[in-house]
Amino acid sequence: MERLEIPQKSIYRISLYSRCLERLEANGHEMVSSAALAAAAGVKSSQLRRDLAYFGAFGTRGRGYPVQALRLAIHEGLGRAKLQPVIMVGAGNLGRALLRYDGFKKEGYDILAAFDSDSEKLSEKSIPVPLFPSEEIASFARQHHVKMAILCVPAAHAQEAVNVLVEAGIQGVLNFSPAVLQVPADVTVNNVDLALELENLSYFVRK
Numbered sequence: 001m002e003r004l005e006i007p008q009k010s011i012y013r014i015s016l017y018s019r020c021l022e023r024l025e026a027n028g029h030e031m032v033s034s035a036a037l038a039a040a041a042g043v044k045s046s047q048l049r050r051d052l053a054y055f056g057a058f059g060t061r062g063r064g065y066p067v068q069a070l071r072l073a074i075h076e077g078l079g080r081a082k083l084q085p086v087i088m089v090g091a092g093n094l095g096r097a098l099l100r101y102d103g104f105k106k107e108g109y110d111i112l113a114a115f116d117s118d119s120e121k122l123s124e125k126s127i128p129v130p131l132f133p134s135e136e137i138a139s140f141a142r143q144h145h146v147k148m149a150i151l152c153v154p155a156a157h158a159q160e161a162v163n164v165l166v167e168a169g170i171q172g173v174l175n176f177s178p179a180v181l182q183v184p185a186d187v188t189v190n191n192v193d194l195a196l197e198l199e200n201l202s203y204f205v206r207k
């Protein structure tokens with residue numbers, strides 16, 4: 001199926017709509033108005049309608065959106081129709097903390113294994129997934145059709161680590177290191193930086 005080029009900000013909002021729809025469905029709602037769904041996601045109705053138009057014309061004037069059908073269409077469009085395999089690169093403090101969180105699977109992401117370049121870490125017992133040397137990333141990713149990775153290595157090693165991921169066919173990297181990574185155009189890197197978020201918050205708190 002040909003993939004639509006949807007702006008990244010729309011994709012973030014669409015994920016929010018999907019969470020709202022999951023809650024509505026769990027509470028037994030069959031239909032939702034665009035105004036109610038927009039309010040639940042904190043956006044304007046016009047924005048919601050534009051975003052949802054990427055998934056086809058779903059709403060019926062006066063009746064709104066069918067909750068389950070829209071949720072399924074969004075999951076399909078976002079590639080969440082089935083569990084997505086993910087690998088963790090860097091099994092230090094942060095990597096291990098994330099691996100201990102068991103909520104990712106519920107959201108559709110299965111962290112299959114972790115990789116670390118430090119051979120002394122490999123005998124670590126407190127990690128809930130198999131831990132392998134980083135030399136095995138490429139063969140593992142190919143064998144298990146992994147396209148996404150979480151990167152939790154120190155900034156100084158992040159570029160070399162992402163180069164290995166690109167070689168291994170990884171197309172999406174969630175980068176926790178503060179390094180700005182260079183990747184080919186067909187690879188997406190999303191950066192997570194809590195310190196940056198705190199700095200941003202502190203500006204508004206000061207005001």
Ligand SMILES: NC(=O)c1ccc[n+]([C@@H]2O[C@H](COP(=O)([O-])OP(=O)(O)OC[C@H]3O[C@@H](n4cnc5c(N)ncnc54)[C@H](O)[C@@H]3O)[C@@H](O)[C@H]2O)c1
Binds near residue numbers: 152193
């Ligand atoms: N985004 C955030 O908000 C946030 C918060 C905390 C830490 N961090 C960042 O996360 C990263 C990890 O932090 P940490 O405290 O877990 O560090 P850490 O030193 O405890 O762990 C890093 C691990 O990466 C491994 N490693 C190094 N190079 C590697 C490579 N090329 N391939 C595979 N593994 C490799 C190391 O052996 C180590 O086990 C750092 O870049 C840190 O700045 C980000």
